[in-house]
Amino acid sequence: MDLSSFSRFTRDNYGEFMTLFCKTVAERTRPGQRQDIEEKSYTFHVYGRSEGIAGVIISDADYPALVAHQLLSKIVDEFLVKHPRTSFIGKEIGGPLDFPELKEYIVKYQDPTQADSIMKIQKELDETKIVLHKTIESVLERGEKIDSLVAKSDGLSAQSKMFYGQAKKQNSCCVVM
Known part of the structure; x- marks a missing residue:
């Protein structure tokens, strides 16, 4: 011990x-x-x-x-x-x-992320996710949002814009009365 x-x-x-x-x-x-x-x-x-x-x-x-x-x-x-x-x-x-x-x-086993392969992979995924979020934020100009990019984009078809709008509605918070 x-x-x-x-x-x-x-x-x-x-x-x-x-x-x-x-x-x-x-x-x-x-x-x-x-x-x-x-x-x-x-x-x-x-x-x-x-x-x-x-x-x-x-x-x-x-x-x-x-x-x-x-x-x-x-x-x-x-x-x-x-x-x-x-x-x-x-x-x-x-x-x-x-x-x-x-x-x-x-x-x-002092560091569980090194001893357990699943935890090691999860840690790497979390780190990659953080890097991707930072990369996306840096690509977007200050104050510019994905909504405005979608609205301005000529490269997206009407169906893709509709899909984006529906996905945004489904991901929004629901209120139960």
Whole structure:
């Protein structure tokens, strides 16, 4: 658990609280169930597996739940490949089971847009949309609007002008009385 963002004096207390809360939430999560529990500015993302284990990720409230659950699935799957159920069920475990890949995942998933391909594409689309809006605004002269361009245009057929007018009406706000 990375607690470096907390004060050195309170770090142990936060660690104990988070461990207790994770253990409690994991015990109360049914196999196959996923849930997100918000506590103050943190979200606990939980995934219970039928093999008798549960994974918990603690993130800030802004971290996307979809990415957290994708990471949980990946980590739990890889953990079970490395440590099959027979290695921990019904046995006394003397300490944490080795899983060094966890640190790599924590570093990789700090930025969810880099870790999740869908979010990465969405971010690129949003950036492209912003650039296109700026380009359209710069093409239009100051104070000139698309309405006046359509009205002045000789290059548009009557049907295209009618289509533009109907689309504008449909996109306008409706009032219900």
